[in-house]
Amino acid sequence: MRVALFVTCLVDLLRPSIGFAAIKLLENAGCTVEVAATQTCCGQPAYNGGDRAAAIALARKTIAEFEHCQRDQGCAYLVTPSGSCADQIRNAYPALLADDPAWQSRAEHLAARAYELTDFLVTVLHVESVPGDFAGSVSYHDSCSGLRGLGIREQPRALLALVPGLTLREMPAAEECCGFGGAFSIKFGAISAAIAEKKCVNARLAAADALVGGDLGCLLNIEGKLRRMGDRHTRVLHVAEVLAGVSTADATPN
């Protein structure tokens, strides 16, 4: 099966290892992965920032790119290592393009084929093993868009349970927002950081070796706050990195 990987703008810029981990996981499950060289951002920041025109422009661009992948490479699905980008593509694109019937049906075509990575591995591919191993314990933070927009809760946990050596230690209030909120984290930095602090306090109650999540934005927020609070040892990892067995340090090919 061929799938198009949507890397996401944050992963592209800040932590490419997550993109490579996603490729490894998909290939390990028997997929051939295509990455459109022209991809940038799904447009969610503009959508949430109130710039509807920009959000529409980027929605069209992403839709056209996928159609391209589908036509030329025969990609059946679009997969992305982010609940919030998947939520944007699945739920926001059809709504954003609702005024334009031709574009709306193209949006719906993509929406039906767009998956968050862990959701895809579990729901579509039914994977029963993953390449990674992890000697230690992790807690899992549910990011808001994936959880409430797409109903992703069991999928990452089911996959983590397949990792040899890994124990899952749930933190209290794992489903509560970490305070990231995209531009909110900069516009209202003090409030955002105060919410992040609550998340970090809960994360530390789990006393796990690593905090794992499915959205890089939230992970940056949580890791940044943990470090500022003086925690130098709790690792903060994307679920793809853990499942693929690549940590941030050694994931990047060189």
Place this chain on the structure above:
Amino acid sequence: MQQQSMFFKARATATLADVGLQANLRQAKGKFVDSRAQAVADYDRENEGDFEALRLAGEAIRKRVVDDLDSWLEVFEERATARGASVLWARDGQEICDLVLDIARTHGVQKVIKSKSMLSEEAGLNQALEAAGVRPVETDLGEYILQIAGNEPPSHIIAPVMHKNVDQVADLFARTHGTPRQTAIPALTREARAVLREHFVSAEMGISGANFLIAETGSAALVTNEGNGRMVSSLPKVHVVITGIEKIVPTLADFATLMRLLPRSATGQVISNYVSLLTGKARGSAEESTTAATDATDATDGPEHVYFILVDNGRVGLLGSEFQSMLACIRCGACLNHCPVYQTIGGHAYGWVYPGPMGSVLTPLLRGVEKALDLPQASTLCQQCSVVCPVRIPLPELLRKLRERQTRAGLRPRGERLAWRLWAWLAARPGCYDLATRAALRYLNWLAGGRERIEVLGIAPGWSAGRDFPAPQGKTFRQLYRQQTKPR
């Protein structure tokens, strides 16, 4: 009420350093969130997993009313009038005050006892009454505390004084009542009760809000936990109900459905301590008068005069707009209780009557988008509010639409608009975007200087004031992917 929403950011930031407030907020959050979760779980167990179905039913009832509000208001007016009440209409806060003062003058009122009414807060009614020489006495315990604390504004729509703790209230009571300081809650409650009794029996007029107006019977429904609503609506000879025009529900059966949702969502109670249906003027005790009895001649107690003041104050503007669904709100407070931002800063920072997600939607819509620019932005859009809202109002979507409205109206700061435009321009042009991301990375790599984290993020100081920024890995995914896939 004086609107302070433009100072949101400064006021919100100040609350973060208020240790006492933070403790109170933590405590309240635990209570509200856990209680609701328990109540929903219990309901689901007893009714085979149907709280979601109940929410759908609640949404449908409210939608039916809001879609056809003028017809329902006519029905209500006709039925309420037939039961001997007067139905009056107020366009704004000033008209509320004028009408209430007129009524007070007509009946020679010197003292008013009040049960909770958010509309009275919208109108700043207490100040207007005082200015006219009529003494208002708040009788909801929370509102009473706020009143004797020097007319503090409420910080929550159902728990107005949740920003204060027992010690603060103990001090306040000792100071105001001149009694020995006591800190046990039952003792404090008894003390307030003794003070308020005097007022209950001496006031000539009672003012309350209404949780619902029932069109079928022309009744007002009062849902309280303290019973003061009953005193206010039955002891004085005049009772004035002030409420928003959107509070209508068609039938008693609909009211029953919403009553399954409201207390569970608000406080996690199966039912509130007091649920009163007030229909018309003196005809036996008010709660008993919901049946369609027509003979009012044997009535002896209850108010001799009942007035409904039904208020627009900006609500009509929402009808037929993309924000119409906001009128479905039943003021349960669940969206506040579950909001990570509200939980962190409390209600006062929002600067007007309604805080939290529902306030961030309502305040700009009722007071003017340009007068509350921060509110729609001050949300992480985590969606928890819409998950718990008993009538399924899509609050995050409405917040986003308000953000769009700000953008369309040119109300965002210039720098922000430019940044968006530049970013959107780049993101649409992969070649340029590639160059821009590489430049951004060079900057971030330089800031990181080989360390794992950036402590001062020059381009986004709002981020790094409170947390570090994890250093990037060094190259973009696209760079690395090209290197990897291109045969060297």
